[in-house]
Amino acid sequence: MHIWILRTDASSSNEAVHLQQRLRSLSTELVTLRNRLHVQGGQPATVKGGGGPVPPLAPVSTAPQPAVPPRSAHNVPAPIGSVTQQQRPQAPSSGSSSNLEDLIHLHGPLTEDAVMKCLQARFQASNFYTNVGPILLCVNPYKEVGNPLTLSSTRGIALSPQLNKVVQEAVRQQSETGYPQAIILSGTSGSGKSHVSMLLLRQLFAVAGGGPETDAFKHLAAAFTVLRSLGSAKTMTNSESSRIYGDTRQDTIEDSNRFQAWKNCLGILGIPFLDVVRVLAAVLLLGNVQFMDGKGLEVDVKGEAELNAVAGLLGVSGGALFRGLTSRTHNARGQLVKSVCDANMSNMTRDCLAKALYCRTVATIVRRANSLKRLGSTLGTLSSDSNESVHNQAEVTSQHASTIGGSTNAGSKSMAALNNAIRHATDGFIGILDMFGFEEPKPSQLEHLCINLCAETMQHFYNTHIFKSSIESCRDEGINCEVEVDYVDNVPCIDLVSSLRTGLLSMLDVECSIRGTAESYVSKIKVQHKNNSRLFDPKPIDPRLFCIQHFAGKVVYDATDFLDTNKDVIQDDLVAVFYKHSCNFGFATHLFGSELKALYSVETVPRGVSFRISPTSHTDLLNGDEPVSTLTQDFHTRLDNLLRTLVHARPHFVRCICSNSQEAANRFERGIVVRQIRSLQVLETVNLMAGGYPHRMRFKAFNMRYRCLAPFAKLNRTEEKVTDDCNLILQYVMDSIGKQQSLVSTSYAMGKRHIFLSEGIRQQLEKLRSETRQKAATLIQCCWRGWHCRYRMSAIRREKTVNQPPVSRTAIGGTRPRPQPIAGTPPPDPNEKCDAKIIQQTCNLFGLDLERPPPVPPSRSYTVTGNTKLGYPQTRVMKMTYPEDTTTGDDGPVLLKGDTVLVVGASHRRGHLIVEHKHCTLHVPFQFLELKQSVNI
Numbered sequence: 001m002h003i004w005i006l007r008t009d010a011s012s013s014n015e016a017v018h019l020q021q022r023l024r025s026l027s028t029e030l031v032t033l034r035n036r037l038h039v040q041g042g043q044p045a046t047v048k049g050g051g052g053p054v055p056p057l058a059p060v061s062t063a064p065q066p067a068v069p070p071r072s073a074h075n076v077p078a079p080i081g082s083v084t085q086q087q088r089p090q091a092p093s094s095g096s097s098s099n100l101e102d103l104i105h106l107h108g109p110l111t112e113d114a115v116m117k118c119l120q121a122r123f124q125a126s127n128f129y130t131n132v133g134p135i136l137l138c139v140n141p142y143k144e145v146g147n148p149l150t151l152s153s154t155r156g157i158a159l160s161p162q163l164n165k166v167v168q169e170a171v172r173q174q175s176e177t178g179y180p181q182a183i184i185l186s187g188t189s190g191s192g193k194s195h196v197s198m199l200l201l202r203q204l205f206a207v208a209g210g211g212p213e214t215d216a217f218k219h220l221a222a223a224f225t226v227l228r229s230l231g232s233a234k235t236m237t238n239s240e241s242s243r244i245y246g247d248t249r250q251d252t253i254e255d256s257n258r259f260q261a262w263k264n265c266l267g268i269l270g271i272p273f274l275d276v277v278r279v280l281a282a283v284l285l286l287g288n289v290q291f292m293d294g295k296g297l298e299v300d301v302k303g304e305a306e307l308n309a310v311a312g313l314l315g316v317s318g319g320a321l322f323r324g325l326t327s328r329t330h331n332a333r334g335q336l337v338k339s340v341c342d343a344n345m346s347n348m349t350r351d352c353l354a355k356a357l358y359c360r361t362v363a364t365i366v367r368r369a370n371s372l373k374r375l376g377s378t379l380g381t382l383s384s385d386s387n388e389s390v391h392n393q394a395e396v397t398s399q400h401a402s403t404i405g406g407s408t409n410a411g412s413k414s415m416a417a418l419n420n421a422i423r424h425a426t427d428g429f430i431g432i433l434d435m436f437g438f439e440e441p442k443p444s445q446l447e448h449l450c451i452n453l454c455a456e457t458m459q460h461f462y463n464t465h466i467f468k469s470s471i472e473s474c475r476d477e478g479i480n481c482e483v484e485v486d487y488v489d490n491v492p493c494i495d496l497v498s499s500l501r502t503g504l505l506s507m508l509d510v511e512c513s514i515r516g517t518a519e520s521y522v523s524k525i526k527v528q529h530k531n532n533s534r535l536f537d538p539k540p541i542d543p544r545l546f547c548i549q550h551f552a553g554k555v556v557y558d559a560t561d562f563l564d565t566n567k568d569v570i571q572d573d574l575v576a577v578f579y580k581h582s583c584n585f586g587f588a589t590h591l592f593g594s595e596l597k598a599l600y601s602v603e604t605v606p607r608g609v610s611f612r613i614s615p616t617s618h619t620d621l622l623n624g625d626e627p628v629s630t631l632t633q634d635f636h637t638r639l640d641n642l643l644r645t646l647v648h649a650r651p652h653f654v655r656c657i658c659s660n661s662q663e664a665a666n667r668f669e670r671g672i673v674v675r676q677i678r679s680l681q682v683l684e685t686v687n688l689m690a691g692g693y694p695h696r697m698r699f700k701a702f703n704m705r706y707r708c709l710a711p712f713a714k715l716n717r718t719e720e721k722v723t724d725d726c727n728l729i730l731q732y733v734m735d736s737i738g739k740q741q742s743l744v745s746t747s748y749a750m751g752k753r754h755i756f757l758s759e760g761i762r763q764q765l766e767k768l769r770s771e772t773r774q775k776a777a778t779l780i781q782c783c784w785r786g787w788h789c790r791y792r793m794s795a796i797r798r799e800k801t802v803n804q805p806p807v808s809r810t811a812i813g814g815t816r817p818r819p820q821p822i823a824g825t826p827p828p829d830p831n832e833k834c835d836a837k838i839i840q841q842t843c844n845l846f847g848l849d850l851e852r853p854p855p856v857p858p859s860r861s862y863t864v865t866g867n868t869k870l871g872y873p874q875t876r877v878m879k880m881t882y883p884e885d886t887t888t889g890d891d892g893p894v895l896l897k898g899d900t901v902l903v904v905g906a907s908h909r910r911g912h913l914i915v916e917h918k919h920c921t922l923h924v925p926f927q928f929l930e931l932k933q934s935v936n937i
């Protein structure tokens, strides 16, 4: 089951819808113009339906541009249970659109032209990021062309506040709700997805704590550095696109610094540099080996030295490699027959070997990087190039799931278990999804069809999440939305390519299984889909070419290599060459580990079986001799697993846009941008965000979040009266924003289970909430700081009184300095702790309670001299004059040396006795007194 098979009857193409919208826009603009000129008598045209006279169409690049209706339709009654705060003022476009951070606040009628003007003005003012409500648009200024786009290489690039907001929002939602979050980047090839994803990832690390100093960051940075160099290829619109396949650049001299960094990063990942370099050198040298039909039975080889060098690098003998490339074993009804390949077949086998070595090396590195990533971090990237982790994870979980299923509904149970397993595996996950961008090279191959299917799927995910769910939930809960959003549903195109029986990919699998040809495949798909307007013949007609109308444009596909690419097989004659007994390069044997294990589990080798070029799991190989899947099936499975992960996550969309087709810095080409604005349905999104109800919240969740905006005492705070509370909160919010002149609709509506919010009111709610919380926080801080200061003050005063020496003259005189600690005594080690057991035993021994400190013993009512206890009062004689310094002018009593005094008890001051003398009471240090033996009582 594919997640995107959600059919609707929308079959109109992009052009048709845009034409329709353009007509509506023109009529709307006419209405606006008439209103502005105060034309009397004319009824304003309805925004829906596009009736009235149709003005001639303008060319694409000139105004007026396609448009959608303005957000506040004057003649549409407000829906029941909804409140529309303001009509959208039709203010003329101001020159400050470069400062307009959110397109929902655009002035005047909402047209494609207005959106373009705003984006262009912002681009020229170096504001490359613009919001459409919570969705972020990034226009690529191509200022960093040549940047290898790794975590380390983007360190110097400043992060924009808008990108920061996306990360903060994802982190906030993740911490508040516990739901996994997915930041999804989409756009055509070269639109800047990888660039933005690197910046986002860096920021995510900064927010998560530790930043570049963490091990997880270092490992991920190393993985990106290694994989970017292996996974970059030149496409039509991006000279360094993130791809594993394609025209890997062999003619560029690697910058030595980049190479050194790459080498170091391999070391960080724990991958032996020499192993990888040997394989890569072998792949490059294989390109210089050419097989040609010779006179004899065997083919001739051009570049024999290179072939031997390849064999040396891969640790096998030249002869064994030659035989592996040029001979093939067939199984003819149980009989093994060996044949010699012709030059064409040998060259194809050579290419298969190069592909297999390259893919498997990259897969090994990805696996290694992922295992390290899992160890160190909860952050992750859902990258198009690292699908393997998702794939592997799903593999594990599906094995687990399959054991759970019963006999009758095993399928659905195991599916539920799989979904559950994925949900739990991704709990608390913040992912950044940088998928392949849409591509239209001429002619396009099977890989491009897969890439474009992926782009279509992501577009569908966006459509479903933003438009479809919003429209359907309004309908379900009886909400009548003022704004009708016409979006282009691309399900028909996804069906055309990937539907289960008649999709182009399924039909390709069938054609591969019956050993058909490119021509037969193309003719069959044309017959099957003859009524499908999305599949048509290119001009001039060619039996191997077909054209598909994708959401982002028409693409001509050349099916010549479709079947071979889809089979994606390598023969066992060649795989057997790398068996450990004949190959002394362990890494090469490791690359074909699962296949060699399956092959040598039976005595007869080779025996005419084939394996997948792409790395295959061991379990897949246990099912039989033939490969269980094809390249497109694999691709489907991975995409499916990725979608399973995504549907459980809360998405945050970042839509990337190319500013020109030559990768020129700071050049804004209207034609190029307009095309992407249309395919990404930016105008429709602005329309929905500005005038529709793109957000919905459960009543309880709404109350929980925004109850601070209404007086606490007036809220009912009960389940039964939850809607009353919602209304009360909104009433207060409306009152507080009522005075402000807002351009954007601040309407809301109460549904059956949810409250529906426009983007305008959501922004206001959030703003007021953060202001209220800010005020509350300030108030709490004020109270606490005030209390703390007062408390500290009284404590300081108390301390001062207590610490005051009984007679200050002693201290001032300085004759009795406080004894200094013995020099060299080390301070007590705070970490040095007694064994808890010993403490417990000691306490038990002395009958002490560990929880409470032992009570302070009361002051003794006697003193001890020798073996004799002497009770108070005692008569003592002054040994010295007290206080010692009598020159300070203090009028207090003075006890002279030799005076007889009466000691009445122990003072609360340590080491002092209470002395009564001539009706005065003094606290005198006991050293000043001596016992008068004769008068003891």
Ligand SMILES: Nc1ncnc2c1ncn2[C@@H]1O[C@H](COP(=O)(O)OP(=O)(O)OP(=O)(O)O)[C@@H](O)[C@H]1O
Pocket: 128, 139, 140, 141, 142, 143, 144, 145, 146, 147, 149, 187, 188, 189, 190, 191, 192, 193, 194, 195, 196, 235, 238, 240, 241, 242, 243, 435, 436, 437, 438, 656
């Ligand atoms: N915001 C930006 N500022 C400066 N340069 C940028 C920005 N975004 C992208 N670029 C540059 O534009 C080029 C293309 O960007 P990038 O490779 O990220 O595109 P992409 O959408 O990932 O393409 P693909 O889908 O083909 O991988 C790169 O050289 C990148 O450095």
